[in-house]
Amino acid sequence: MGGSKEAGWANQILKKAQLVKLESHEQNLADTLIDLCYNAEKRTGVPIGIALAAAFDLLVSAEYYRNLTNRGWCYCPEHQSLIFPYTNTCPACVLSAKFYYHRSNKPESGKIGTATSRLLCVFLDRLFVKSSKNFKIYKGSEPIDILIHDEKENVLLLAEVKAAPLITLPLLVRSEEKLTDLIEGEIVELPHTAVDNSSLASANICLLIPIHKDGLWHSKLVEFQTKEGNLTNTNWAYTQLENIFKGNNDLFDLYLDSWQRAFEAYQVAYHKKDRTSNVFWLTNACGQPKPRPDEWPARSGTGYESVSDGKTSVGMDRTDDIKKGIYQVLKLGAESKPNNKQYQIKTALISNIHAARHYDEYLTSLQDVVWALDETGLAKKAGELDIETPIYNLFDGIISFTQNHPRDEWIREHFRF
DNA sequence: GACGAAACGATGCTTCCGTC
DNA sequence: GACGGAAGCATCGTTTCGTC
Numbered sequence: 001m002g003g004s005k006e007a008g009w010a011n012q013i014l015k016k017a018q019l020v021k022l023e024s025h026e027q028n029l030a031d032t033l034i035d036l037c038y039n040a041e042k043r044t045g046v047p048i049g050i051a052l053a054a055a056f057d058l059l060v061s062a063e064y065y066r067n068l069t070n071r072g073w074c075y076c077p078e079h080q081s082l083i084f085p086y087t088n089t090c091p092a093c094v095l096s097a098k099f100y101y102h103r104s105n106k107p108e109s110g111k112i113g114t115a116t117s118r119l120l121c122v123f124l125d126r127l128f129v130k131s132s133k134n135f136k137i138y139k140g141s142e143p144i145d146i147l148i149h150d151e152k153e154n155v156l157l158l159a160e161v162k163a164a165p166l167i168t169l170p171l172l173v174r175s176e177e178k179l180t181d182l183i184e185g186e187i188v189e190l191p192h193t194a195v196d197n198s199s200l201a202s203a204n205i206c207l208l209i210p211i212h213k214d215g216l217w218h219s220k221l222v223e224f225q226t227k228e229g230n231l232t233n234t235n236w237a238y239t240q241l242e243n244i245f246k247g248n249n250d251l252f253d254l255y256l257d258s259w260q261r262a263f264e265a266y267q268v269a270y271h272k273k274d275r276t277s278n279v280f281w282l283t284n285a286c287g288q289p290k291p292r293p294d295e296w297p298a299r300s301g302t303g304y305e306s307v308s309d310g311k312t313s314v315g316m317d318r319t320d321d322i323k324k325g326i327y328q329v330l331k332l333g334a335e336s337k338p339n340n341k342q343y344q345i346k347t348a349l350i351s352n353i354h355a356a357r358h359y360d361e362y363l364t365s366l367q368d369v370v371w372a373l374d375e376t377g378l379a380k381k382a383g384e385l386d387i388e389t390p391i392y393n394l395f396d397g398i399i400s401f402t403q404n405h406p407r408d409e410w411i412r413e414h415f416r417f
Numbered sequence: 418g419a420c421g422a423a424a425c426g427a428t429g430c431t432t433c434c435g436t437c
Numbered sequence: 438g439a440c441g442g443a444a445g446c447a448t449c450g451t452t453t454c455g456t457c
Contacts, residue, residue, distance in 0.1 A: 113426050287442075288442085309428070320446095
């Protein structure tokens with residue numbers, strides 16, 4: 001590093017970066033959700049960061065629902081419905097603490113990180129627009145995930161992004177009748193079974209929102225318009241979610257209450273080993289069912305299938321990701337900060353949800369680290385360095401909707417969740 | 418544009434460690 | 438010692454990058 005080679009470093013990376021262009025369906029849903037969040041904050045006093053994190057999960061859900069097909073549905077005899085789940089269990093029954101294994105419908109490997117990272121950019125973009133901040137968001141190239149450029153203050157934020165939803169609500173279609181099979185000459189009702197949903201285009205697809213009432217969990221079903229004529233329109237889910245939530249404060253409040261309970265359950269399951277809240281089993285990384293039913297399937301190797309694999313992390317909560325994120329941020333800072341004179345460079349970890357399980361162990365001791373370059377290799381105290389030696393933050397911010405740790409004025413001012 | 422290298426996110430398997 | 442959960446390691450298929 002050093003010398004004239006680095007003179008245009010920031011300009012070069014900005015030139016290579018691609019401006020995140022918003023599609024109208026993404027923008028419309030994000031705007032609707034953000035309005036609902038600020039409305040909820042005013043009416044109910046819910047922390048805005050919690051509301052935004054919950055809303056972000058809905059935006060990601062829309063992306064997941066794009067891949068809705070006739071395959072992958074779970075027939076549930078107890079609710080006489082076909083259900084499209086995102087964890088490995090019948091989501092309607094798990095709200096009554098009953099585990100029936102059904103393979104989840106998560107997007108295939110490699111798609112989730114890309115989609116959530118992009119949608120976080122979309123969401124941040126609309127938040128900046130709402131607060132009249134004229135920032136540009138770019139998708140960077142290695143080692144930079146995203147760049148946020150504030151032209152007015154000449155700030156360039158380089159960030160490592162880790163984003164993943166807490167919960168993806170299942171979809172449900174009521175079955176006209178109970179499904180049956182012929183067993184040993186006798187017609188019997190089918191148990192939980194994987195089935196094809198052959199009338200998707202004309203079905204009344206419902207969003208299944210878990211709601212907590214009188215100490216118990218129930219399913220609230222909210223109908224989408226039919227998918228008819230829209231089978232190939234992959235923006236369908238965005239417009240449907242926008243339609244049902246737009247201006248519907250009551251529905252958003254119900255969802256928000258459940259999301260908060262799910263987030264609480266996600267945390268106490270780890271910190272207090274308390275997995276008694278049924279909504280916990282709809283959250284990502286909830287692990288193996290407890291108690292495990294006798295008929296719960298074993299994995300091909302050792303052990304049993306999980307409801308949601310522990311490594312399907314929430315937000316930035318996967319330990320591998322946290323460690324990688326720390327290295328990436330250090331690398332970004334070390335390569336950019338000492339040599340750059342064009343911009344005020346900031347470095348940050350950005351996520352939708354902070355490392356709710358692992359923050360204390362992995363980030364608390366590092367969050368306030370500052371560093372400096374000492375080419376003598378002899379300095380033991382700051383005072384032994386040249387008086388003009390710059391000192392840099394490892395993290396100018398560890399940013400998420402649910403918890404923020406800013407160490408920089410610009411970040412403190414513009415990422416107030 | 419073609420090609421190989423590197424990096425990515427996801428995930429299966431293994432190891433470690435605490436609890437009983 | 439058995440068990441289960443958490444973390445680490447290895448590997449997969451895919452994408453991106455750099456070089457020619």
